[in-house]
Structures are given as structure tokens and as C-alpha cells.
Amino acid sequence: MINPQIKLLLGDEAVAQGAIDAGVSGIYGYPGTPSTEIITYAQRTPEVKEKKVIASWTVNEKTAMETALGMSYAGKRTIVTMKHVGLNVAADAFINSAISGVNGGLLVVVADDPSMHSSQNEQDSRVYGRFAMVPIIEPTTGQETYEMMRYAFELSERVKLPVLFRLTTRLAHSRTGVKTGEKLSQNHLDPPQDTTRFILLPSNAKGRYNGLIKMQEELEKFSENSKYNKFSDGTDTSLGIIACGIAYTYLMDNFLENPNPYPTLKVNQYPLPMKQIRELFQICDKILVLEEGYPVVEEYLRNNVFTENDKIVGKLTGILPRTGELNTDHVAHALGLPVEVNEFSSDAAFPRPPAMCVGCGHRDLYDELNEISKQIGSRRIFSDIGCYTLGALPPYEAIDTCIDMGASITMAKGAADAGIFPAIAVIGDSTFTHSGITGLLDAVNDKANITVLISDNYTTAMTGGQDTAATGRIADICRGVGVEEEHLKLIVPLKKNLQQNIEIIKNEINHHGVSVIIAQRECVKFYKKM
Amino acid sequence: MHDNIILAGVGGQGILSISAVLALGALSKNLYVKQSEVHGMSQRGGAVLSHIRISDSEIQSVLIPNGKANALISVEPMETLRYFSYLSKDGYLISNTDPYESDNYPEIEKIISELNKVPNRILLDAGKLALRAGNKKSANMVVLGAASPFLNLGEEAILEGMMAFFTPKGERTVSINMDAYKFGKEIALEMMQKK
Numbered sequence: 001m002i003n004p005q006i007k008l009l010l011g012d013e014a015v016a017q018g019a020i021d022a023g024v025s026g027i028y029g030y031p032g033t034p035s036t037e038i039i040t041y042a043q044r045t046p047e048v049k050e051k052k053v054i055a056s057w058t059v060n061e062k063t064a065m066e067t068a069l070g071m072s073y074a075g076k077r078t079i080v081t082m083k084h085v086g087l088n089v090a091a092d093a094f095i096n097s098a099i100s101g102v103n104g105g106l107l108v109v110v111a112d113d114p115s116m117h118s119s120q121n122e123q124d125s126r127v128y129g130r131f132a133m134v135p136i137i138e139p140t141t142g143q144e145t146y147e148m149m150r151y152a153f154e155l156s157e158r159v160k161l162p163v164l165f166r167l168t169t170r171l172a173h174s175r176t177g178v179k180t181g182e183k184l185s186q187n188h189l190d191p192p193q194d195t196t197r198f199i200l201l202p203s204n205a206k207g208r209y210n211g212l213i214k215m216q217e218e219l220e221k222f223s224e225n226s227k228y229n230k231f232s233d234g235t236d237t238s239l240g241i242i243a244c245g246i247a248y249t250y251l252m253d254n255f256l257e258n259p260n261p262y263p264t265l266k267v268n269q270y271p272l273p274m275k276q277i278r279e280l281f282q283i284c285d286k287i288l289v290l291e292e293g294y295p296v297v298e299e300y301l302r303n304n305v306f307t308e309n310d311k312i313v314g315k316l317t318g319i320l321p322r323t324g325e326l327n328t329d330h331v332a333h334a335l336g337l338p339v340e341v342n343e344f345s346s347d348a349a350f351p352r353p354p355a356m357c358v359g360c361g362h363r364d365l366y367d368e369l370n371e372i373s374k375q376i377g378s379r380r381i382f383s384d385i386g387c388y389t390l391g392a393l394p395p396y397e398a399i400d401t402c403i404d405m406g407a408s409i410t411m412a413k414g415a416a417d418a419g420i421f422p423a424i425a426v427i428g429d430s431t432f433t434h435s436g437i438t439g440l441l442d443a444v445n446d447k448a449n450i451t452v453l454i455s456d457n458y459t460t461a462m463t464g465g466q467d468t469a470a471t472g473r474i475a476d477i478c479r480g481v482g483v484e485e486e487h488l489k490l491i492v493p494l495k496k497n498l499q500q501n502i503e504i505i506k507n508e509i510n511h512h513g514v515s516v517i518i519a520q521r522e523c524v525k526f527y528k529k530m
Numbered sequence: 531m532h533d534n535i536i537l538a539g540v541g542g543q544g545i546l547s548i549s550a551v552l553a554l555g556a557l558s559k560n561l562y563v564k565q566s567e568v569h570g571m572s573q574r575g576g577a578v579l580s581h582i583r584i585s586d587s588e589i590q591s592v593l594i595p596n597g598k599a600n601a602l603i604s605v606e607p608m609e610t611l612r613y614f615s616y617l618s619k620d621g622y623l624i625s626n627t628d629p630y631e632s633d634n635y636p637e638i639e640k641i642i643s644e645l646n647k648v649p650n651r652i653l654l655d656a657g658k659l660a661l662r663a664g665n666k667k668s669a670n671m672v673v674l675g676a677a678s679p680f681l682n683l684g685e686e687a688i689l690e691g692m693m694a695f696f697t698p699k700g701e702r703t704v705s706i707n708m709d710a711y712k713f714g715k716e717i718a719l720e721m722m723q724k725k
Contacts, residue, residue: 002554002557002558002694003557003560008553008557008563010567036569117568142564170566170592173569174564175549175550175553175563175566175567176562176564177553177557177562249590249592250590250591252591253591253595256590327591327593327595328590328591328595329595329596332595339596340595340596340597341597342597342614343617343619344614344615344647346611346614346644346647348636348644349612350632350636352540352575352609354541354574354576355575355576355632356574357575387574394633462574
């Protein structure tokens with residue numbers, strides 16, 4: 001029998017369960033791998049409904065962040081969830097919430113994706129945390145993830161700042177037995193007494209900013225006294241090790257049989273605990289920094305603290321790979337330990353890239369666009385983030401760009417402004433509501449010569465079929481933005497409609513101005529009939 | 531007690547179900563378990579890999595280092611080759627031989643001859659046995675059944691994991707998957723006797 005207190009949870013799910021048990025009142029976010037399962041777990045957990053906790057998808061990460069800030073203003077505990085690039089979208093609200101400060105505990109849970117399993121870059125959210133000058137929590141295990149949610153809420157309410165809670169793919173998407181603890185009730189409604197701090201007029205903001213800078217020393221003290229930043233002694237002081245977050249597991253995996261001989265500082269809370277780091281520098285000849293993502297700690301120590309020596313080794317010195325995820329063997333190499341030689345190997349396996357599903361409407365839309373490209377002899381197709389990005393791969397090879405959420409429409413406009421014809425944008429329904437609408441308004445205002453194809457499958461398919469923000473209302477949104485009725489077309493991308501759809505798209509390409517064609521067909525994998 | 535298991539296949543073949551069964555089985559015996567999953571873009575018909583580590587002492591990294599897996603369990607023969615380097619010298623290979631073909635798929639004979647390089651191996655047509663059990667989708671449980679004699683976790687825990695995982699999906703699902711498991715195990719034991 002499985003102990004009912006132990007739940008088999010993904011790191012993402014441990015975040016959600018940890019938040020629920022810590023008395024969270026609102027969970028907001030936009031789906032993005034590897035963060036999606038935080039909200040999907042919360043939404044299917046009966047206790048969320050029973051306790052009337054709000055667990056909602058929002059239009060994008062910025063609206064999520066601001067909604068959470070409003071809930072925190074009211075005195076309640078709240079989290080906002082996103083993937084690393086989502087924090088770029090939420091950055092304005094995030095950075096400024098550090099100036100205003102928070103009221104109820106507010107955790108910004110961001111899942112980074114080193115190795116780019118499902119992303120366009122491997123940016124490290126700790127850089128943002130430092131930029132905003134807020135505390136950062138970076139757990140090592142699923143159990144710590146669960147426990148540190150409550151810890152982070154308490155920290156956030158104590159220092160009245162948002163706390164950045166950083167996961168990476170291997171933690172977010174690893175499942176392990178998690179022992180759950182006490183369940184706290186939600187905070188009462190308790191808006192702030194001092195309301196001026198939430199009005200960031202320059203006169204208020206200057207004072208708040210000075211306060212934030214003064215507070216850094218206190219935040220460092222919290223880190224130094226944190227039970228999660230654990231210093232362990234070692235007998236061999238030729239090397240000292242700083243191991244951050246999940247990197248600690250790759251270190252300890254090398255010491256399953258023999259104990260770790262090196263003095264080691266495990267870091268789960270930032271700003272860095274400088275007292276322990278200075279001690280480590282004093283007693284050790286060299287310092288190895290192990291961290292998942294950018295060399296944030298290594299660079300900081302090298303540039304700001306210990307500039308006079310070359311004691312620090314890590315990603316910047318090449319002893320560890322500069323890009324991609326860490327693993328046990330990388331750390332073994334850095335420690336000079338032997339690495340197991342493969343007994344078996346084979347080069348007979350061909351790459352098997354992901355592909356759009358059989359029966360997917362995006363496939364038919366790309367068949368139509370490819371036929372048009374053949375007929376008119378040239379094409380530039382500006383695309384976006386979603387399942388349809390897979391149209392870049394053979395056999396379609398149908399798109400020319402994919403940069404960030406919403407960039408299809410705006411890049412097409414810029415290219416059209418520069419003289420490219422035809423300039424075609426392909427964007428999904430969820431990406432359109434996330435960041436496409438504003439760009440479309442720009443295009444309408446300037447009467448840009450672009451043709452926008454919104455491939456509407458009624459769901460957010462790439463991340464597992466979450467609800468979209470405007471199912472059934474895409475055409476109305478386009479009308480509202482000012483797209484002319486005669487250049488707003490609906491098509492159904494099915495084989496039998498191929499010729500007819502090609503004619504419609506070609507006509508709109510030839511219209512000088514903004515045309516929007518909504519290609520509507522439900523997702524073959526996730527759309528549930530209402 | 532340790533198990534370092536690599537699970538391989540193609541998105542949609544039920545790799546994560548094998549993973550979940552093993553993890554639940556480990557919890558039922560109060561063992562430590564860590565398991566990695568693949569979500570998002572790579573799930574769309576792409577190669578899927580899951581690491582699962584089970585132990586009676588605390589587990590550190592979720593990722594199994596090269597050459598340290600005591601079992602490589604795969605629902606697709608070409609995917610087996612992709613993760614060959616994880617298998618330890620005396621590790622067990624349990625692989626389906628029924629290909630999930632895609633563009634440029636190599637000749638199956640070539641794949642099988644590569645698989646035959648591993649001395650401790652069980653190669654079986656899991657799709658056929660799954661059909662006999664009542665649903666081709668249960669090929670994952672056929673392969674798990676074939677792997678069961680070689681896992682340190684033990685059969686009692688695996689069966690508990692299967693009950694915990696499949697019971698909420700209904701009686702018929704339980705019986706199909708139990709049959710699939712049984713067929714896989716029987717054929718593996720037969721092959722071992724012949725050796």
C-alpha cells in the first residue's frame with residue numbers, strides 16, 4: 001500500500017501542491033513547457049475547487065503577473081507561473097512589483113529550459129531575479145520544491161517583496177515521492193494601509209527604489225541564515241564547491257559510494273550567502289561553481305567579489321560545458337573522476353523529429369500555402385510559436401521565421417513596409433490572443449500590405465490542450481481591431497476545400513492592405529466537443 | 531537495492547505509463563524513486579526517453595549516467611539503439627522488434643543485428659502479443675512483462691504499481707494490461723530457458 005501522505009509528483013505538481021497547502025488563493029499563468037503542469041495539476045485537484053482557490057489560464061504572462069499583484073495587494077497569497085521566455089513578457093510588471101513591493105505573499109514561478117528541449121533559448125531567470133533585486137529560490141529536489149513553496153511565501157510576506165521561484169526542466173518534469181505536510185488556511189482580505197507605495201510616480205518610486213537597495217543587505221542575511229543554504233565541511237581543501245539548485249544532485253551522484261571529500265556549499269536561496277562563500281574561499285585552494293543555466297554565480301563572484309584571483313573554475317573556464325544541461329558525467333569530468341566508458345553504441349538510429357499529427361488542420365493549411373508559393377514563385381511566411389512551427393520541418397518547410405510569441409504579424413508588417421511582397425503571417429489562435437492582437441492593430445492603423453492567417457484549432461495544443469482566451473471570438477476581435485469585413489475570411493482547411501481555399505488566400509494576398517483569413521478546424525488531438 | 535532503468539519509444543507509445551507503473555510500484559514498497567518525463571514539443575510523435583531510478587537509499591540525480599543502466603526497456607527497436615550507450619556491460623536489453631516507421635527508417639534487419647550485440651537481451655514482437663491481449667496499445671505492458679524478471683524491484687511491486695495505475699481506468703483496461711504483461715513475461719522466461 002502507498003502511504004497516503006506520499007504523493008508521486010512532478011516538480012511542477014509539487015509547486016502546485018505546495019502552494020495549495022500553504023494557503024494560496026490565486027494561481028495564474030500562461031501555458032509553456034516546462035511550466036504548464038503547475039496549473040493543469042491545480043485545475044484537476046478537487047481541493048482547489050473546495051477551497052475556492054482560483055487556478056486560471058490568462059491571456060499572457062503579463063496579465064497573469066499583474067493579476068497576481070492585484071491579489072497580493074488584497075493581502076492574499078498568490079503565484080504566477082510561466083516558462084523562462086514568458087518572464088520577458090511579464091518583465092515590466094515583475095521588475096516594478098519589486099519597487100512597489102507586495103502585500104500578500106507573491107511567488108513568480110518560472111521554469112527555465114536549459115538544453116532547449118522545447119524552447120528557442122536557454123535564458124536564465126536568475127538574471128532577472130538579480131535585475132529586479134528580489135530573493136530567488138531554487139530548490140534541489142521535488143521534496144524541497146514542495147517545502148520551499150511555504151518557505152518562500154513566508155519570506156515574501158516578511159520582506160514584502162515578490163520572490164522568484166526558479167525551476168529547470170529536469171526538476172519541473174521529474175516525478176518523485178513527495179511527503180506532504182500541514183495545510184494552512186488562506187489569508188484574510190487585508191489591503192495595504194500605506195497605499196502610496198503602489199503608486200509608482202517618480203516621487204514615490206525614488207524612495208521605494210532606495211529602500212529596495214538598502215534592503216539587499218537584509219536579504220543577504222536571510223540567505224546566510226537559511227537552512228536551505230547548507231555548508232558541509234570536507235577533509236580535502238584543495239577544492240571547494242558551490243552547487244546551486246539541481247546541480248547539487250549531479251555533484252552528489254558522484255559520491256554514492258565514497259563521501260564527498262570537498263567543503264561544499266549547497267545554494268537554494270539568493271542573494272548569495274556571502275558569509276559562507278567567503279569562508280569557502282578562505283579555506284580552499286580552488287572553487288568549482290556548479291549551476292544549471294548561465295554562469296550567473298560564477299560571473300558574479302569573478303567580477304564583483306574575488307576579482308584578484310583565478311581561483312574560480314566552472315563554465316567560464318571550460319571545465320564544464322557553457323551550454324545545455326549539466327549531468328553527473330560533466331561534474332565527474334570537472335572533479336577529475338573517471339567516467340564510465342560505453343560498452344554499447346550504435347549510429348544506426350536516424351533522427352526522429354517531432355511532427356504535426358496525422359489529421360491536423362495545420363497540415364492542410366501548409367499544403368495550401370505551399371501550392372500558392374509554387375504558383376506565385378516566391379513567398380515569405382512569418383510564423384509564430386505553436387504546433388504549426390513544426391511546419392518548418394520536412395516535408396512542409398513552409399515557414400521562414402519563428403522568433404517569439406506574436407512576432408509573425410509584426411515582422412510581416414515590417415517586412416511589407418520594407419517592400420517584401422507577399423508578406424504572409426501564420427499564427428495560432430492562442431498565440432494571437434497572447435500577443436498578436438496589438439500587432440494587428442499596428443498593421444491596420446498603417447494599412448500595411450500583409451495577409452494574416454490565423455490557424456484556429458480552438459485550443460493551446462502544443463502544451464497539451466489548454467483552453468484559449470477567445471475561442472469563437474477571433475473574428476469579432478479582428479473586426480474590433482478594424483480589419484475590413486470584406487477582407488476578413490473564414491476557411492476550413494480540409495483536403496476537399498484545397499482549391500477553393502487557395503483562391504481565397506490568393507485573392508487576399510492580392511488585396512493591397514490588411515487581410516485576415518481564419519483557418520478554423522478543431523485540434524485532432526485535444527479539442528473536446530463542448 | 532537499485533534499479534537504473536532507461537525507457538525508450540516514440541511519443542504516444544505509452545512510455546510514461548511504464549514509468550508511472552514502476553514509480554507507483556516503488557512507492558508501494560516504501561522505496562525512493564525519481565523519474566524524468568518528456569512533455570511539450572518533443573512529445574509530438576518524436577523520440578521519447580524516460581529515466582527511472584529506484585533505490586532503498588536516497589537518490590540524487592534523476593538522470594542515469596552513460597553506461598550505468600541495468601535495464602534498457604524499449605517499445606521501438608530503432609529507439610533502443612538511440613539510447614544504447616546508457617546500458618551497462620552486464621545490463622539487460624528488453625526491446626520490441628515491431629518498428630514504428632518514419633522517413634528514412636533503416637532496414638529492420640540492420641537494427642536487429644545491432645541489437646544482437648547485447649549479450650543479455652530479450653527481443654520480442656510486442657505488437658502481436660498486445661493484439662492477443664486485446665489492444666495493440668498494450669504493447670508497452672508486454673515489454674514491461676518481458677523486463678520484469680530482470681528488474682530488482684520485483685514482480686510484487688510491479689503488479690501493485692499496475693493496479694494503482696490502471697484501476698482508475700476501469701476493469702477491462704486492467705485485464706487487458708494484465709494479460710499483456712503476462713504474455714510478455716512468459717515469452718521472456720521461455721527465451722531464457724532456451725539460452
